[in-house]
Every structure is written in structure tokens, then in C-alpha cells.
Amino acid sequence: MKHKWAMAIDLDRCTGCGACVAACVAENNIPTVGEAEAGMGRLMQWIRVARYWDEEHAGANAVYLPVLCMQCERAPCETVCPVYATYHNDDGLNAMAYNRCVGTRYCANNCPYSVRVFNWRDHVWEKPLDEQLSPDLSVRSRGVMEKCTFCIQRIRRAKEAAAAEKRPIRDGEVAPACVQTCPPGALLFGDIEDPDSEISRKLSDPRRFRLMEHLGTEPRVWYLKRRKGAGL
């Protein structure tokens, strides 16, 4: 059965706490590179919380925008990979095969959202931190590009569980780590192929927009615009 996984991010609800970032790092075996490397722009985060100042309104409110891989339907990263390490899979996800990547970094350079991160070094998890590594997915080595996968390991788990019980995946059964952890529930994940899913209903909201839509990348991550007004 085909799926069309998508995410909706309600900017009215996002408080910029960064729990999504922490959850993502913990779930996906993402190394912490340290201050020096981060200063060189080598921060390895699959989701980041971009902060903007809303200057139209007095009091200069901060506006937070969680940015992750948009899983573009017409992904600019895929067309430039010389070894087909990044490609589109049957679920319409922008997949990344680490063991095929040769590290040209063309994909990251061609990504308008700057969400791809590169392993500049072989990272080590000192004991006992190695115990927290997830066995469900690989630890990437040096010279490999990586990015948000919509927690493919969780999607796989749900598919396997559903297949074992001979039923389709239920709405809400799959949630990436960021969605599961978001305290105000700003992030929502689901299958837009199913018209009755929560995300399909959420996306009928006229507030919806996508980042840099004019580029024609057709992202699978929708944002719901902040309403202006008192307290917002």
C-alpha cells in the first residue's frame, strides 16, 4: 500500500523550545560536534529551530520556524547526486542511502533549505554514551551526507507491525521523534493519501503554506501561518 507521508507545523503553537531538536538527536544517532566544529558551520542537526524577529509589531516578538528536510516531491538534491545515493522512494520520501554516498556534497549545496548535514569526521560516543545509540539505524561514518528521514525506522516498524497483523497502518500510528516529543503539539505527521487522516483535515486550513514554494520543489512539509493578534 502506498503512502504519502507529510508533516504539518503549526506556527501558532511552536514556542521555539527545541525539544524536537533534542529528540531528533537522541533518536537518530546524531553526533554532537562541539563548539569549535559548530562554529565552522558543521553543526549536525536534522531539524533546527530558526528564529526571526517580528518587526512589524511593537515589542519585537520572536517567530520560531522549525526547519527540517522538506522531503520535496521534486527534490533539487536528487538530481545532482552522481551516485544516486539520494533518490525518491515509493512512499514519496526523499531517501538517502548512506552506504552509497561518496561525499561530493552536491546535494547539500543544491538544497534551498540547507537541511542536509555532512559528517566531516568519524564521531565517537565515549562510554557509556555508546549505550544510548539506537540499534535500529546505522551510525554514519566520515564523508557521508545525512539528513532527516521522517524517522524511517519508525515508519518501518509500523509497517512491519501492520503487516504482521494484516491491516493497514492506522492514522497516528507513526510519529517521528520530533512530532512525538513536541510539548505544545505544533508538529503533526501523517499520511495525506488518506483523506480522513488528521493531517489531511489539518491541511485544509487556509493558513497553510510551504517554504520557498516559488522554487517548485513541492515540499511535503506544510506550515500553518501564525495568526496576528493580541498575545501572539
Add this chain to the structure above:
Amino acid sequence: MTRKRPLTASAAPFLILALLFPTGTACADPLPQPIAFPHMVHVTGYGFDCLYCHSSADKSQYANIPSVWKCMTCHRTIATDKPEVKKLAQYWQEKKPVPWNKVIDVPNHVYFPHWKMVNAKVACLTCHPGMEHAWVAEQKREFGMGMCMDCHRIRKASIDCWTCHY
């Protein structure tokens, strides 16, 4: 007279190729084990099902190594005078697990759920040929992606990269 090329120069391209395309798990000599466990006697001799001992193979990503307790369910009374079984009893007395050496390993970049294969009725001996006659556990068939892909294509299983690599 043509100049004889040094061996290193002629071997270099092959070396580079070998480095670029390592061929999965190499089949080396069987690893030494703390107890000489013969699959031959248990599987071929007594007709044990693989899943009797490797009982999580149809439920989990990993086909487990049986606990000392599982061995002792039989060996408390059977063949207690054999030297290898005495070693096992020693571990049981000391309440220690048998420090088996891991024979078969798939690389870190492969997600290999045993239970998917077992439930899809792929015989264990497809990937572990000759195990039923092994006196010392040994992986006789080299794991390469080609081997997986052949089977996935024949059985019309997914050949999306993300099925196994993420």
C-alpha cells in the same frame, strides 16, 4: 626488451578495487568456541528445528544464541558424562553465560530483520548452508548485497534502498 613491471604496480588497481568494493563478510576459518557445539548432532542427528534454540528468529531482528538454561533443559540428564557437556554444566554451576564467539555478523549499515525472512518462509539454510552438518559453527555463504537482491527480486520483495539501509 619490455620493462618488467614491479608486482606492486600491477597489483595496485586490484588493491584499489578491493578497497573500494569490499565484498561483505569474508568467510574465514571457523572461530574457536569455548564449547565444541556440533550442529551436526543436534540438527541432523536429532532433527531439532532451528527455532527450538534460536527461538527469537521469528520474532526479532536477531536470531538469538540460546541461554545456558535452554541447553540444560536437556543436558541435565542427557549425555552428562561427555567432556563438552561437563563444560556446559560448569557454566551452569557458576551461573555464567557461555562466552560464544560471534560467527555471523552483518555490517552496521544493514538492517536485517530475521523475523521477516523466517515469516516469509525463507529457509534458514538458504543463507546458512551446511549449518545442519557443521561440527563447528561456520558461515559458508558469503553475505553480499547481490545474494539479498537475487532473492528479493525472485520473491518480489521491496528492493528500495531504504528497505535495508538507513
